Amino acid sequence: xxxxxxxxxxxxxxxxxxxxxxxxxxxxxxxxxxxxxxxxxxxxxxxxxxxxxxxxxxxxxxxxxxxxxxxxxxxxxxxxxxxxxxxxxxxxxxxxxxxxxxxxxxxxxxxxxxxxxxxxxxxxxxxxxxxxxxxxxxxxxxxxxxxxxxxxxxxxxxxxxxxxxxxxxxxxxxxxxxxxxxxxxxxxxxxxxxxxxxxxxxxxxxxxxxxxxxxxxxxxxxxxxxxxxxxxxxxxxxxxxxxxxxxxxxxxxxxxxxxxxxxxxxxxxxxxxxxxxxxxxxxxxxxxxxxxxxxxxxxxxxxxxxxxxxxxxxxxxxxxxxxxxx
Amino acid sequence: xxxxxxxxxxxxxxxxxxxxxxxxxxxxxxxxxxxxxxxxxxxxxxxxxxxxxxxxxxxxxxxxxxxxxxxxxxxxxxxxxxxxxxxxxxxxxxxxxxxxxxxxxxxxxxxxxxxxxxxx
Numbered sequence: 430x431x432x433x434x435x436x437x438x439x440x441x442x443x444x445x446x447x448x449x450x451x452x453x454x455x456x457x458x459x460x461x462x463x464x465x466x467x468x469x470x471x472x473x474x475x476x477x478x479x480x481x482x483x484x485x486x487x488x489x490x491x492x493x494x495x496x497x498x499x500x501x502x503x504x505x506x507x508x509x510x511x512x513x514x515x516x517x518x519x520x521x522x523x524x525x526x527x528x529x530x531x532x533x534x535x536x537x538x539x540x541x542x543x544x545x546x547x548x549x550x551x552x553x554x555x556x557x558x559x560x561x562x563x564x565x566x567x568x569x570x571x572x573x574x575x576x577x578x579x580x581x582x583x584x585x586x587x588x589x590x591x592x593x594x595x596x597x598x599x600x601x602x603x604x605x606x607x608x609x610x611x612x613x614x615x616x617x618x619x620x621x622x623x624x625x626x627x628x629x630x631x632x633x634x635x636x637x638x639x640x641x642x643x644x645x646x647x648x649x650x651x652x653x654x655x656x657x658x659x660x661x662x663x664x665x666x667x668x669x670x671x672x673x674x675x676x677x678x679x680x681x682x683x684x685x686x687x688x689x690x691x692x693x694x695x696x697x698x699x700x701x702x703x704x705x706x707x708x709x710x711x712x713x714x715x716x717x718x719x720x721x722x723x724x725x726x727x728x729x730x731x732x733x734x735x736x737x738x739x740x741x742x743x744x745x746x747x748x749x750x751x752x753x754x755x
Numbered sequence: 756x757x758x759x760x761x762x763x764x765x766x767x768x769x770x771x772x773x774x775x776x777x778x779x780x781x782x783x784x785x786x787x788x789x790x791x792x793x794x795x796x797x798x799x800x801x802x803x804x805x806x807x808x809x810x811x812x813x814x815x816x817x818x819x820x821x822x823x824x825x826x827x828x829x830x831x832x833x834x835x836x837x838x839x840x841x842x843x844x845x846x847x848x849x850x851x852x853x854x855x856x857x858x859x860x861x862x863x864x865x866x867x868x869x870x871x872x873x874x875x
Contacts, residue, residue, distance in 0.1 A: 462840075483862075484859045487867075524775045527771050739822055739823075749815075754785055
């Protein structure tokens with residue numbers, strides 16, 4: 430049967446077989462290919478975000494006005510600081526991860542344990558920060574009014590400062606009662622009513638001659654258009670149909686609904702990655718403590734989970750740019 | 756680094772901290788620019804995007820390069836693996852961005868100038 434053995438003339442060459450041309454273990458290579466496919470998924474989300482943003486180029490919210498909270502600084506306008514802090518936390522946990530990998534190369538179990546622990550702590554802090562960011566986003570600050578066309582109208586005073594609905598509305602101007610399941614034919618309750626009804630806001634707005642409306646349309650200077658008092662009254666009277674406080678998947682007080690949707694979806698998907706990253710890190714952390722890799726004389730598992738962790742950091746770098754900077 | 760080289764592996768700690776400093780400085784620059792928004796950068800437009808946004812995107816790619824090359828250790832992989840990873844992503848993502856942003860801009864123009872009112 431020797432005649433059936435085919436000699437290709439490539440024996441001993443890089444791709445001739447019996448060889449690892451990419452000089453990488455199976456697991457590590459597959460982690461890389463997973464990362465590539467995951468990177469494409471994230472790119473698709475971010476590109477879709479870019480698509481919607483280009484579509485609503487002149488009415489997209491200004492990030493500095495939306496994300497301007499900082500812990501313990503209530504009412505202080507602090508654009509970017511918080512998200513910059515989150516970025517530093519994630520970059521730093523990436524550094525401790527790579528230090529753990531480095532210590533793994535030297536089979537230094539104590540150091541790997543210590544750096545893995547720091548990495549996990551960093552990941553948990555980041556997740557907590559993101560939860561706080563979501564809380565602020567969902568609760569909102571000022572509240573707004575939405576129109577028949579689905580646009581958002583915000584309120585400012587004579588100095589151009591934003592005014593919250595609570596400072597405008599005259600309570601009691603209407604007696605809208607929340608519909609409960611027990612009252613209806615279909616036994617379905619409606620969602621909780623906003624703190625103020627549109628009539629209360631309209632009445633309060635008419636009573637205070639200092640107030641103006643700011644639309645979501647951007648003017649040439651890249652600032653939101655401010656209507657005159659007469660235009661404001663007319664617009665509010667003819668178009669405003671509801672009150673929106675904070676954000677959900679249908680509406681948000683910042684601008685086009687898609688802005689809120691993409692924020693929830695992309696930062697949520699990234700946060701989910703951080704969460705699974707923390708979980709996998711914890712598993713590997715315990716394996717390190719138990720001495721699994723010490724016995725194997727090989728810490729490559731730490732390296733593989735490290736790749737995933739760095740990837741999460743890499744994605745955040747882009748999310749940071751496209752949601753908060755650009 | 757699973758190829759039995761684990762015995763005498765040099766420590767890269769110094770390089771790791773250098774990269775950390777670079778990433779931190781770049782992030783700081785981004786944050787400062789994002790807060791100040793210098794007018795000559797926001798008002799100058801290049802390829803229908805403000806210069807400031809171009810700076811942000813280039814700095815982001817610069818950071819991504821350091822994370823991938825140093826932290827994820829792409830610089831130590833073989834050329835073949837590196838290209839399989841980087842070029843695949845770069846080509847597909849560039850195409851996706853190009854096609855979606857072009858379409859988004861087209862729809863914006865339609866909304867703005869067409870006969871059909873969408874804000875009623």
